[in-house]
Amino acid sequence: MAYWLLKTEPDEYSIDDLAKVDSFCWDEIRNYQARNLIRDQIKTGDFAFIYHSSCKQVGIAGIVEIISDGEIEQAQFNPEHAKFDPKATQEKPKWYSFQLKFKQKFNRIIPLSWIKQQPELEDMVLCKQGRLSVQPVTQPQWQFIIARAK
DNA sequence: GCCAACGTTGGC
DNA sequence: GCCAACGTTGGC
Numbered sequence: 001m002a003y004w005l006l007k008t009e010p011d012e013y014s015i016d017d018l019a020k021v022d023s024f025c026w027d028e029i030r031n032y033q034a035r036n037l038i039r040d041q042i043k044t045g046d047f048a049f050i051y052h053s054s055c056k057q058v059g060i061a062g063i064v065e066i067i068s069d070g071e072i073e074q075a076q077f078n079p080e081h082a083k084f085d086p087k088a089t090q091e092k093p094k095w096y097s098f099q100l101k102f103k104q105k106f107n108r109i110i111p112l113s114w115i116k117q118q119p120e121l122e123d124m125v126l127c128k129q130g131r132l133s134v135q136p137v138t139q140p141q142w143q144f145i146i147a148r149a150k
Numbered sequence: 151g152c153c154a155a156c157g158t159t160g161g162c
Numbered sequence: 163g164c165c166a167a168c169g170t171t172g173g174c
Contacts, residue, residue: 007171007172009172031157032157032158033157053171053172053173054171054172054173058172058173058174112173129155129156130154130155130156130171130172130173131155131156131157131170131171131172133171151174152173152174153172153173153174154171154172154173155170155171155172156169156170156171157168157169157170157171158167158168158169158170159166159167159168159169160165160166160167160168161164161165161166161167162163162164162165
């Protein structure tokens with residue numbers, strides 16, 4: 001089982017929105033590093049942090065469970081869709097998505113500023129590479145953050 | 151809203 | 163395949 005961190009702008013879609021639905025398709029990712037992780041590595045039964053970016057309280061807001069492997073994303077084929085990709089074909093899709101479901105909202109956001117201060121978390125992708133919207137989390141990092149959330 | 155850091159595009 | 167120009171992300 002693997003752990004992940006998923007960024008979202010809460011003004012667009014937040015942990016509270018996730019809590020309202022049975023499941024949700026995490027799509028519209030248009031970054032090759034993230035795409036490769038989704039296509040090749042994300043599996044049913046993995047868990048992920050939901051991270052709120054570009055907002056007042058930047059940080060980790062809660063936990064979701066991954067409930068599908070990576071699957072071909074549909075928006076890329078839809079000319080009406082903002083994320084339509086004219087270079088993608090059914091035979092050669094470019095982008096991938098996956099399904100997830102809400103597990104838990106933390107009582108308080110775990111702030112990025114706190115994460116950056118922890119020596120145990122200094123190797124987190126979040127600290128090293130700001131811009132990756134789907135990123136792996138190691139088990140020690142996951143456990144360390146979970147402990148703080150309690 | 152600014153702007154640094156990073157990713158993508160496209161001419162050569 | 164290099165790299166300059168451009169676009170986007172995302173913290174502050």
